[in-house]
Amino acid sequence: xxxxxxGARTLPTFITLLVMGLLLMTFDVRSEGGGVTGTLRTGAxxxxxxxxxAAAFVVSPVVDMIDSLSNVATLREQNIALQRELAEAEAAxxxxxxxxxxxxxxxxxxxxxxSGTDIGRTVAQVIGRPDASKALIIxxxxxxxxxxxxxxxxxxxxxxxxVQRVTAGTAxxxxxxxxxxxxxxxxxxxxxxxxPQVATNEMRLEIFDAREPVFELDxxxxxxxxxxxxxxxxxxxxxxxxxxxxGALSTGVRPFVxxxxxxxxxxxAWPPDPVTAASEPESEETSTTSTIGSGSTTTSTTVGGG
Amino acid sequence: MFIPDLxxxxxxxVSLTRIKPEAVLxxxxxxxLMVDLLGSSVLGLRAIVFTVVAYLAYRxxxxxxxxxxxxxxxxxxxxxxxxxxxxIVGTLFxxxxxxxxxxxxxxxxxxMTNLVLALIFTPLLVRIIDRDATAFRYT
Numbered sequence: 001x002x003x004x005x006x007g008a009r010t011l012p013t014f015i016t017l018l019v020m021g022l023l024l025m026t027f028d029v030r031s032e033g034g035g036v037t038g039t040l041r042t043g044a045x046x047x048x049x050x051x052x053x054a055a056a057f058v059v060s061p062v063v064d065m066i067d068s069l070s071n072v073a074t075l076r077e078q079n080i081a082l083q084r085e086l087a088e089a090e091a092a093x094x095x096x097x098x099x100x101x102x103x104x105x106x107x108x109x110x111x112x113x114x115s116g117t118d119i120g121r122t123v124a125q126v127i128g129r130p131d132a133s134k135a136l137i138i139x140x141x142x143x144x145x146x147x148x149x150x151x152x153x154x155x156x157x158x159x160x161x162x163v164q165r166v167t168a169g170t171a172x173x174x175x176x177x178x179x180x181x182x183x184x185x186x187x188x189x190x191x192x193x194x195x196p197q198v199a200t201n202e203m204r205l206e207i208f209d210a211r212e213p214v215f216e217l218d219x220x221x222x223x224x225x226x227x228x229x230x231x232x233x234x235x236x237x238x239x240x241x242x243x244x245x246x247g248a249l250s251t252g253v254r255p256f257v258x259x260x261x262x263x264x265x266x267x268x269a270w271p272p273d274p275v276t277a278a279s280e281p282e283s284e285e286t287s288t289t290s291t292i293g294s295g296s297t298t299t300s301t302t303v304g305g306g
Numbered sequence: 307m308f309i310p311d312l313x314x315x316x317x318x319x320v321s322l323t324r325i326k327p328e329a330v331l332x333x334x335x336x337x338x339l340m341v342d343l344l345g346s347s348v349l350g351l352r353a354i355v356f357t358v359v360a361y362l363a364y365r366x367x368x369x370x371x372x373x374x375x376x377x378x379x380x381x382x383x384x385x386x387x388x389x390x391x392x393x394i395v396g397t398l399f400x401x402x403x404x405x406x407x408x409x410x411x412x413x414x415x416x417x418m419t420n421l422v423l424a425l426i427f428t429p430l431l432v433r434i435i436d437r438d439a440t441a442f443r444y445t
Contacts, residue, residue: 010327010364017335017357024339024350025399037349044343130345137344164346172346 042167045137049170053139056127060263119230120269122146123155126262127170134259135164136173140267146171151229151268158256159183159235160265162228171267175259176235177201184226185235187214191223194235194253202239203253210249215241220253230270310419313337314388317356318381318420319428321363322370322442323435334360348399355395359388371442377428382421389416 028037068075106112122144128137140146152160152173161175176183179196185205186192192207205220218238224231234256242251317334325333338353345352363370363384370380389412429442 010331010361013328013331014357014361017331018354021335021338021350021354021357024353025348028349029399041343041349044340048344128344130341130347135346174346 038165041165045165045170045172046167049139049141049167052127052137052170056125056139060125120145122267122269124171124265124267126265130172134175134178136161136175136259136262136265138171138173138265138267139169141167141169141171143168145269146267149228151233151270153233153266153268154257154262155264155266156256157233159222159229159233160257160259160262163267173265175257177203177255177259181228182206183229183235184223185220186223186231187218187220187238188212190214190249191225192249194220201255201259203236203255205238205242205249205251205253207244207249208247210244210247213241213243214238214249214251227271230268308415308419310423311385311388311416312423313341313352314356314359314385315381315420315423316431317360318363318384319424319431320435321360322367322377322428322432324438325435327364330360330364331357347396347401351392351396351399351401355388355392358391359384362387374425374429377442378421378425381424381428382417385420386413386417389413 024037031037122140124138124140124144124146126136127139129135130137138146146163146166148163148166150163152162154160159176161173161178163171164174165172176194177196182193182195184191185194187205187207190207190210190212192205192210194203194205196203205214207214216238220235220237222229222231222233222235236253236255239252239254242249317330317337320333321327321330323330334356335353338356339350341352341356342349366380366384370377393409393413433439433441
C-alpha cells in the first residue's frame with residue numbers, strides 16, 4: 001500500500017504554486033502576451049522547435065499510414081476522382097501554356113513589364129497543435145521570412161488565419177475561426193465582416209450597409225479593404241439565406257478550411273513590406289449610421305486590422 | 307478523436323510514485339508552465355490545472371492501488387476534473403476558445419483515452435520511476 005501520510009509542506013507548496021499560477025495568468029492577460037511573457041514564450045519555442053520537428057518527422061508518416069488504412073475504401077474512390085481531375089487539369093494546363101506564350105508575345109510586342117505585385121509564398125508543414133485553442137505550429141519561422149501578422153492560406157488557397165507569434169524556426173498560426181479579430185470580406189458585391197463565435201467553428205457575417213439579400217452557399221471572399229489579408233481569397237460560404245433588416249444583415253458563414261485536418265499551409269508575404277505591416281494600426285473602427293423612425297443609430301464594429 | 311492529455315497523465319502517474327509530494331507538485335506546475343509556453347493560451351493556465359490535479363491525485367492516491375481497473379478509473383476521473391477545470395479557469399480568464407465546438411468530445415474522449423492508457427502503462431511507469439519491481443502488483 002502507498003503511504004497515506006501527507007507531507008507537512010504539501011499544502012503550503014500547493015497554495016504557493018496556485019498563487020504563482022494566478023499571478024502569471026493575470027500578468028499575461030494584462031500584458032496581452034507581450035513583454036516578459038512574450039519573450040519567455042519565444043525562447044521556449046525556439047528551444048523546443050527542433051524536438052517538435054524531429055517528432056513530427058517521425059510521427060507524421062505513422063499517422064498518415066493509420067489514416068490511410070482507416071480510409072482505404074474512400075481513398076480508392078478519391079484516387080479515381082483525382083485521376084480524372086488530373087487529366088482535366090493537364091488539359092487546362094496546356095491551354096494556359098498557350099495563353100502564357102501568347103501573353104509573352106504581346107508583352108514583348110508592346111514592351112510591357114510586370115507590376116511586381118506577386119505575393120511571396122512560403123509552404124510550411126504543421127508540426128504541432130499546442131492546445132485546445134486550435135492554434136497550429138508550423139516548421140518555418142523568421143529565418144524563412146515569416147513575420148507576425150502575415151496571412152496564412154491552405155494549399156487550395158482558402159484562408160486559414162494569421163501568424164500570431166514567430167521564432168527563428170517555427171511560428172504559431174491562429175485560425176480566423178478563433179479570432180480574435182474580424183476579417184473584412186465581400187459577398188457578391190456587398191462588403192462586410194466575418195467575426196468568430198464562441199463554441200462553434202461557424203463564423204458570423206455582418207453587413208452594415210446591406211442593399212440586397214445573401215443566399216445559402218454564396219461565397220465569402222476577403223475584401224480589398226482588409227489590412228490583414230490580400231483581396232479575393234475564399235473564406236467560406238453562407239449557411240443560410242438572409243435579407244437586409246434596417247440596412248443591416250447578419251448570417252452564418254461556414255469556413256472552407258477544416259483546421260483539424262491541415263498538414264500543410266502556405267504563409268503569404270503580405271503586405272509585401274513587413275515594416276509597413278508592423279506600423280499599421282492593430283485595428284480600425286468603422287461606423288455605419290442608419291435611420292430608424294425619427295431617430296438614428298450608429299453601429300460600430302472593430303475590424304481588427306482585418 | 308481519441309487524443310490523450312499525456313502531460314496530465316504523466317503528472318497523475320508521478321503522484322503514485324515515492325517522489326516527495328512537494329516535488330510532484332513542482333513537476334506538475336513546471337510541466338503545465340512548459341505546455342503554456344509552447345501553446346497560445348494564457349500563461350499559467352495549465353500550470354494551475356496540473357498542480358490541482360497533482361494535489362488531488364496525491365491526496366487520493368491510496369484509492370488507486372486497489373486494482374488495475376480502479377487505477378484506470380481513478381486516472382480517468384482525475385483527467386475529467388482536470389479538463390473541466392481547464393475549461394472553467396480558461397473561460398474565466400477570457401480563453402473562450404476552450405468552449406469551442408469540440409468541448410463535449412474533449413470532456414468525454416480525453417479522460418477515456420487517459421483511462422485506457424493508465425490501465426496499460428501506469429504499473430510499468432511506477433515500477434520504472436521507483437525502481438521497484440514489486441510496485442503495483444495489485445496483490
